[in-house]
Amino acid sequence: MPAEPPLLQVTDLDVRYGRTTALAGAALTVHRGETVGVIGETGSGKSTLARAVVGLVAPAAGTVTIAGEEVTAFSRRQWRAFRRRGVAQYVFQDPLRSLDPHLPVGASIAEPLLLQGRSRADADAAVRAVLTRVHLTADLADRYPAELSGGQRQRVAVARALVTDPQLVVLDEPVSALDAANRVRVLEVLTELREAGTALVFISHDLGSVAGISDRVTVLHRGAVVETAPTRAIVTAPQHPYTRLLVGSAPTLTTGAVDRETRAELRRQLLTVG
Template structure:
């Protein structure tokens, strides 16, 4: 039997005696996108940091492709950087304005020693830019020359250039206008069709519904409900999930 791409087992994290996460368990199969939703303070950011190896769990563990991952092991952490990459919320602050796009996108190749020649680096950067819908000559330009949506595409290109198996997206469209949000969600969906598995951390149920086959609901650091997205949104079982759905703005009927 094939191991899940990602398995989280009884994960917990305590901050100054206050539990931020308790007994969080779930699996992510290869090619099956997962949405993690909840209000502010639900524990989404803490869980993201644990998935990326930025923080070590207090209890429980994480397996990647059936192998236990220890963020305290430097060699394991380096391998994890090629397994999982992140895209963050704000496309303005996540890009260094002093570096051109080519330098920004190629940063993971340098830090992870994944490229041996300048020619190979340029080829991989051009391929990543093409994958997110940007021309190769964008590499010579600077972040301030691009719109918010284009900057988020640059951030996604940087995340996919090391060819990770998992992309963790933290509120990837919340800083964008509505039409740009739709295009970025479509981009993430096309990348997942191409073989990348995406975990989306969001409070936006619309984004999760459009992109993720499964959804996990966090309340105060605990999983209160999880399952297929369509079924969970159509017939939520937990009162907290129903509360989240009731809070989604709807146009008035005429």
């Protein structure tokens, strides 16, 4: 039998902001039920890639295909219809960007379902169920974003993304602004989603957070993909100098951090290979 096509296929993607190239020939593949981490430092193009996947940034070249549909040239109207169907959802780094501060969080979570034509009763039941799924109590539905902790807000944002039962969820730095305790809670939720078969793209600058839940890791450096491999291979045998720097910056993954001399040599190599 032929292999099932990827749920997400990004091919030769270029994104430019004026004269600045944010992505150059980027590629990303995610299969159904798979979690792929995308790592790199600030400015590497991670968030641009995430936003291009869900239509928030228009690429200059290349293609994005989700669930068999090439979405690259979608109009705003087509994107609205596509998002309304709940095929792919996006979780912002800052949940206050996606949650209306003037609405109780339950209303924000229910909004995508009401746009689909679901009844208020059905939407309310779905809100209670999805809050439980992200380890929050149903009574939080009546509270406003400003009344919640950062970790609670981020889990509400995840709940809003999940309420339409999407095939793919793209998470842009979902734990970077959280303290250690809340980071663990959100990562637990993501681990459960992965185990339940939801495909995830986990964008982060922190390899330690990504490695625990990702099947594969794609490494971005200066807008280009420099390495893609199963997570274990990335952690134990990184090939590109930049990947080796990232691994060395996360000593809990290995026997120890990269020493100063090795770090300097890797940075010298980066200047050579780009």
